[in-house]
Amino acid sequence: MTVTDLAPVPAPARTTYKVTGPRVLRSEWAKFWTLRSSWITLAVAVVLLIAFGAIAAATYSPDATATGGPPGPGSGDSDAVSLALTGVTFASLAVGVLGVLLSAGEYTTGMIRSTLAAVPRRLPVLWSKAAVIGPIVLVLSTIAALAAFQLGKLGLDGEKIALSLGDDGVLRSLAGAGVYLGLVAVFGVALGVLLRSSAGAIAVLVGVLLILPGLASLLPDSWYDTMNPYFPSNAGSAVYALHQSSDALSPGAGLAVFGGWVALALIGAAVRLVRSDA
Known part of the structure; x- marks a missing residue:
């Protein structure tokens, strides 16, 4: 009887997965x-941008101030683009909150520990969150701005301020609104990682974008006139303004200044993410 020696079956090789930027x-x-909050908040931002722009154009009256009506987006030296972008302020709050929830929400639920355990280098998490939300908001808000402008044309038919997409600066302004809102979303991500609190980050976001310019009016006039164009929301509004006022930055300068604010927030978030425990 022959005994055949059987070689042990080798164990299957384990597949090693590296943590890479694309992954x-x-x-x-x-x-x-x-x-679900991503879908809801994005939808709210798009609806606000389109609805407010369409309503402002539909209710526009060139004689509103002369007849004693309340001043608003439809009075004074408004143009078709400024009316279409009336909802940018409200949409900026929505996308900023979305950015905060995307980052600070993980600290609230404790999921950030699992995320950082999977990505020990940490910084790719911050860059990836910004790289995801920024382009998404930019594309959707630009489409919404175009839709608001096209709907607004129906309400402005025959008015002197009516414009078409082919007019000088119109497409640049509408695209600028998308760029601004995309940067606001990234700003929200940075604040969420920096403060690690959804409520705190949202409060700072609202304060910086809406309250800070109003509080600055309490400063001496010479200080206020110098500082006012460089506040985040004022610099951002210059990005999508069709006409540059004498006390405002140019679109390029506004983009550079607001981008600088966003970059500072991202740097602060990166430093805290690397140096502090989750």
Whole structure:
């Protein structure tokens, strides 16, 4: 009887998965679209941008101030673009809150520990969150701005301020609104990581974008006139303004200044993310 020696069956080789930038990006992309808050907040931002722009154009009256009516977006030296972009301020709050929830929300639920355990280098998480939400908001808000402008044309038919997409600066202004809102969303992500509190980050976001310029009016006039164009919301509004006022930045300068504010927030968030425990 012959005994055959059987060699042991080798164990299957284990597949090693490396943490790479594209994989972290795909992970953050999946997180973003599986959160119900992302869909809801994006929809709110788009609806606000379109609805307020269409309503402002439909209710426009060139004689509103002369007849004693309340001043508003439809009075004074308004143009078709400024009316279409009336909802930018409200949409900026929505997308800013969305950015905060995308980052600070993980600290609230404790999921950030699992995220950082999977990505020990940490910084790719921050860059991927910003790279996901920024382009999404930019594209959707630009489409919404175009829709608001096209709807507004129906209400402005025959008015002197009516414009078409082919007129000088119109497309640049509408695209600028999308760029501004995309940067606001990234700003929200940075604040969320920096403060690690949804409520705190939203409060700072609202304060910086809406309250700070009003409080600055308490400063001496010479200080206020110098500082006012460089506040985040004022610099951002210059990005999508069709006509440059004498006390405002140019669109390029406004983009550079607001981008600088966003970059500072991202740097602060990166430093805290690396140096502090989750």
